[in-house]
Amino acid sequence: DAGVIQSPRHEVTEMGQEVTLRCKPISGHNSLFWYRQTMMRGLELLIYFNNNVPIDDSGMPEDRFSAKMPNASFSTLKIQPSEPRDSAVYFCASSYEGIGNQPQHFGDGTRLSIL
Amino acid sequence: GENVEQHPSTLSVQEGDSAVIKCTYSDSASNYFPWYKQELGKRPQLIIDIRSNVGEKKDQRIAVTLNKTAKHFSLHITETQPEDSAVYFCAAGFQKLVFGTGTRLLVSP
Numbered sequence: 001d002a003g004v005i006q007s008p009r010h011e012v013t014e015m016g017q018e019v020t021l022r023c024k025p026i027s028g029h030n031s032l033f034w035y036r037q038t039m040m041r042g043l044e045l046l047i048y049f050n051n052n053v054p055i056d057d058s059g060m061p062e063d064r065f066s067a068k069m070p071n072a073s074f075s076t077l078k079i080q081p082s083e084p085r086d087s088a089v090y091f092c093a094s095s096y097e098g099i100g101n102q103p104q105h106f107g108d109g110t111r112l113s114i115l
Numbered sequence: 116g117e118n119v120e121q122h123p124s125t126l127s128v129q130e131g132d133s134a135v136i137k138c139t140y141s142d143s144a145s146n147y148f149p150w151y152k153q154e155l156g157k158r159p160q161l162i163i164d165i166r167s168n169v170g171e172k173k174d175q176r177i178a179v180t181l182n183k184t185a186k187h188f189s190l191h192i193t194e195t196q197p198e199d200s201a202v203y204f205c206a207a208g209f210q211k212l213v214f215g216t217g218t219r220l221l222v223s224p
Contacts, residue, residue: 050210103164
């Protein structure tokens with residue numbers, strides 16, 4: 001059974017460029033979460049979707065960040081324009097929102113470096 | 116909103132000793148408390164979770180306890196092994212999780 005799939009695994013780009021991170025959740029999961037992890041701030045929730053609808057984007061740092069989920073099997077997180085302080089590991093996680101609360105399963109992450 | 120505090124930030128033990136990591140949360144509505152293990156350069160992996168209707172849960176060498184009244188929960192690892200060395204995160208919430216700041220556990224042979 002495939003887990004959460006993220007691409008790319010690594011991204012190095014110059015300041016000002018657009019960055020797009022991609023995520024494919026586990027089949028059958030209807031909740032999707034984007035996290036950012038840094039040494040200084042730890043693991044922060046940026047946004048989450050339920051049934052492809054954004055539910056809470058209060059963690060998105062600023063207007064340069066946007067996320068979409070056009071269908072149940074694909075989501076993107078876009079940064080435009082990128083800045084050096086955006087350098088971090090970005091994780092996508094998914095869960096099944098059934099009866100009660102369900103575990104979140106993380107992808108392998110995208111390590112983003114903005115020069 | 117929910118706030119989760121985790122202690123200690125680092126923990127060094129000898130192989131075979133027990134390790135305990137503690138977390139407190141602020142929102143009494145939180146009813147799901149997972150623990151994740153993250154090895155260097157890897158993704159967080161769920162190792163155990165507990166829901167608010169349960170006080171304790173065990174899985175081999177790992178156990179979690181929950182005190183809803185005091186709003187704290189703990190991870191207990193017995194008979195630690197070098198491969199237990201990693202960063203451990205607690206989390207609390209309902210639909211969305213708030214994570215603690217992590218505990219770096221080092222198990223020395």
